[in-house]
Amino acid sequence: MNLYLFNPDHDMALGNNSAYYQAPASALKMANDLFWLPAWVVPDADSFVALPSTGRIEEWVQTLPVCPRVEWGCLTDGWGRCREIHPWGWNRALVHRLKEQGVADALLPGDMFLEERRFLASRLRAVELLSELADAPGRCGVSRACRSLEEINEELKPSYEGCPTPRKLLKAPWSGSGKGLRRLDSGKLEEPVANWCNRILSAQGAVVVEPYYQKVADFAMEFYADGAGKVSFQGYSLFNTDANGAYKENFLKSDARIVAALSGHVPAALLVEVQQELCVRLAAMLGQSYVGYLGVDMMVCAFEQAPFYRLHPCVEINLRMNMGMVAHRLYTRWLSPRSEGIFRVDCFKTPSDLQEDHRRQEKAHPPVVKDGRMESGYLSLTPIGEGTCYRAALWAIPLSGKL
Structure with missing residues (x-):
């Protein structure tokens, strides 16, 4: 077992x-x-x-x-x-x-x-992988690992190739979703952020510096590593984040419909090309050291010069089970093929707020199930009790109609 x-x-x-x-x-x-x-x-x-x-x-x-x-x-x-x-x-x-x-x-x-x-789970591995993936037509992405304040200040200068904006994003090598990030709009390392950088440098040895791109879409490719040197593609994850970059929700769609949505900005052939490259490069990176699921977060980014939309092929590597893989499994296992949906993790201020919303969702969107799969309606995936503040839930929506 x-x-x-x-x-x-x-x-x-x-x-x-x-x-x-x-x-x-x-x-x-x-x-x-x-x-x-x-x-x-x-x-x-x-x-x-x-x-x-x-x-x-x-x-x-x-x-x-x-x-x-x-x-x-x-x-x-x-x-x-x-x-x-x-x-x-x-x-x-x-x-x-x-x-x-x-x-x-x-x-x-x-x-x-x-x-x-x-x-292997450090953001420094994402920096390394991005350097192997970004330098190709239709792609973007610059990321530097800095090990001193002097190196960070150097990278904040709007001079290096591939930087479309003076705004920067600083990242700790290890942190939770939406955590360990600092956004700089001025391009200057003010004292509070400098102090944060010093703490991260002391505790984790580096700070990652990246341009703050104009994001059009968040998505991920999900993979499985077998521990014998093979990495296989599992599917796509299309998701939203909040203003701080923390995970908010996934759209439950077939891989074909996710690709169709993304290909309005970047060619579908480019997605397949990156997917195949990642299977090879992740296998080389992980070897026999990792067994399990992992996700590579990506973005479609907007530019003022052609190509006006480009693929950022490696924003993060989530070397663990992740919400994108959960969403992919929810779609393939629990949703009717005639439906799409939304998977969301919410946090309410008080248990009573959650209970009230739960009752409202149940009344407004009663579940309709056929052949063991959700065709429409709301379903809380986790129990809601007197002290519950977090909820994971899905909403199934028929392709031919509304929720």
Whole structure:
């Protein structure tokens, strides 16, 4: 049996890199509220989803119009029978926490594995991969890894080739979604940002400097690495981010319709070309060091000179399970082929706000299910209780009509 658990603080834990890292309250709350999310994307057979508690889950599961057929329970109910543990991502803090809960060492990765995984998950690998991909017709992308304030200031000068704007984006090598980023509109390193850079340089050894492109669309290509040197393409993810760059929602569409939407700006042949290159280059980068899903975030960017739209082929590499892969699985497994949809993760200020919205969505968009798949309507993918503030949900929309 394979045991699955959701630890959304993974990227922050990689940045801290301590076995004793304590996630912020918001990340712990998100993990506690969205614990059921992996159930929708794992295989029905031979899967166990670990929950923080089982108090409200059984009653909620019985109300679902469609439901995964997986085993579930507290971690202690499952780890003694499992062959492998599959978290959102492995890090030192998670291994330490699992050991404290009695998980056997044989089920946990060692220090060498964890250090190599952290190395591969750094944004510095995205810098390296972008340098191999960007210099081709129809593409864009400049990214520099700086290891001192002097190097950062040099990169802020609007002089290097391929920079379409004086605005810059600074990134920490490891951070959570939408975190560890600083936007500079002036091109000058003012004191608060300089202090932030010094902290990142001291803790993580580098700061990544990039142009702040005029983005037209966010999307990703999803892959699977088999640990034997092969990386295979799994599908596309079309998504939105908020003003801070944090993940907001995915559009649940077929790969063909995502490509059709993107090809209004960049040629479909270019997407296929980049996809094939990535399978080769990711395989060379990962070798036998990684088994699992990963996503490469991309952008379509606008320019004042021809070509007016260009493909940024590597904004981020998410070396873990990710929301894009969740969305792709939700579409292929739970939506009717006659429908599209939206997958969204929301955070409400209070539990009562979430409960009110949940009731409103259920009333306005009752689920319609045919052959075990959503044709239309709203479905909360995670239970909503008295203390819940986070929700993962989907809205199915018929291709021939409206929600």
